Amino acid sequence: MKAYVFPGQGAQFTGMGKDLYENSELAKELFEKANEILGFRITDIMFEGTAEELKETKVTQPAVFLHSVILAKTLGESFQPEMVAGHSLGEFSALVANGALSFEDGLKLVSQRAIAMQKACEIKPSTMAAVLGLEDKIVEDVCASIDGVVVAANYNCPGQLVISGETSAVEQACEAMKAAGAKRALLLPVGGAFHSPMMEPAREELAQAIENTTFSTPICPVYQNVTASAVSSADEIKKNLIIQLTAPVKWTQSVQQMIADGATSFTEVGPGKVLVGLVNKIDKSAATFSA
Incomplete structure (x- = not known):
């Protein structure tokens, strides 16, 4: 079975999507529609902007979403997904790709999500850190032993977890992870503590928008x-999307389950090759491709 996977924030790069815009009428039409929906020319930032401009959450999330979704739409008849998954923000791209969400609604939700997350980040200093070389259970136990908010946020692949929470708690956890034998525990250059309880204000805001959006059977x-x-x-998809903002991204577990359910190949659709790399670390025998 063919599985298609869609990347999240962090995969962006200057010039992303430009070749699609220049070589496909359909892509050009969709990018222009996106400029209209967002109320600013996101294409200018995607194609010519600086890394700094692209890093703004309100730009990054729609940019990665647009690159992924428009690329999928230009694949034409060859795009026949039998299962899909997306990493964090990528879940919205996956839901447009499997027909649960329309292009327009997906983009509006991603834009609202980005703005809500940005606001939540400004309430209290918070951050994320990558922890390498420790078992999941040890990472979870260390987080639980720290005073303050810090949780396992992204289960990326065995031995690679991201933790998330209040800045001081994450810094303490990093020291404790190193003491517990982590190869590395380093702070990430992100705007805030995604996939942690710190995103509760954003979850409440996004819940309203998701409830008011029509989802179809994929x-x-x-x-x-x-x-x-x-x-x-459709109802379950909506419920899980709302919970997603404050809950961990179970990427390792998702890929393992897709393989158990019959996935024979994984194709990453969007900027970069981060997910292909993670899939290969989760299961060395998995066939992986980039669209």
Whole structure:
């Protein structure tokens, strides 16, 4: 079975999507529609902007979403997903790709999500850190032993977890992780503590927008970050999308479940090759491709 996976924030680069815009009428039309919906020319920032401009959450999230979704739409008949998954923000791209969300609604939700997350980041100093070379259980135990908010946020692949929370708690956790034998524990250059309780204000705001959006029955299941299992019910998809902001991204578990359910190949659709790399670390025998 063919699985398609969609990247999240961090995969952006200057010039992303430009070749699509210049070589496909459909892509050009969709990019221009996106400029209209967002109320600013995101294409100018994607194609010519600085890394700094691209890093702004309100730009990054729609930019990665647009690159992924428009690339999928230009694949034409060859795009026949039998299962999809997306890493964090990428889950929205996956839901447009499997027909659960329209292009327009997906973009509006991603834009609202980005703005809500940005606001939540400004309430209290918070951050994320990558922890390498420790078992999941040890990372979870260390987080639980720290005073303050710090949790496991991204289960990227065995031995690579991202933790998230209040800046001081994350810094303490990093020291404790090193003491527990981590190869590395380093702060990430992010705007705030995504996928942690610090995102509660954003979750409340996004919940309203998701509830007011029409979701359709998808053409194939989505393996959602929250459950790491196949979901095809529109109501369940909505519920999990809302929980996603404050819950961990179970990427390792999702990929393992997709393989258990019959995935024979994984194709990453969007900027970069981060997910292909993670899939290969989760299962060395998995066939991986970049669209």
